[in-house]
Amino acid sequence: MKKLSPYAIMTIISVVVRQFFLPNPFECFGDNAAAINWIAEPIIQVVVYGIVGLSYVKGSAPALGSFLYLILYALTVGVLWVLGLAKFAWWAILIACVAIAFIGFLIFMACQTREEYD
DSSP: OOOOOHHHHHHHHHHHHHHHTSOOTTGGGGGGHHHHHHHHHHHHHHHHHHHHHHHOOTTSOHHHHHHHHHHHHHHHHHHHHHHHHTTTOHHHHHHHHHHHHHHHHHHHHHHHHHHHHO
């Protein structure tokens, strides 16, 4: 019997969580929710993969990369789900963009401060 690597285990966990535990963020669109999700899913995956690539070097620690992808994917779906609760109103999208930009700025500043002390 072949032993599973940490990457393989993390990949299985990631697929199970994404398929069975995360909500469809487009449920607010009723009968069209599944179709919209099928269209948006590849876009979400590419965007999340690119964002993970900003802080992770491919192949350096595959299990960590898979974990980061799962966390960021869940956060992205969560933000879209919250926006769906507000029916994707322009004000909700604006608030979410400002909040995400502010959090990104705080993380950037924390990294800059850390680099000054290293």
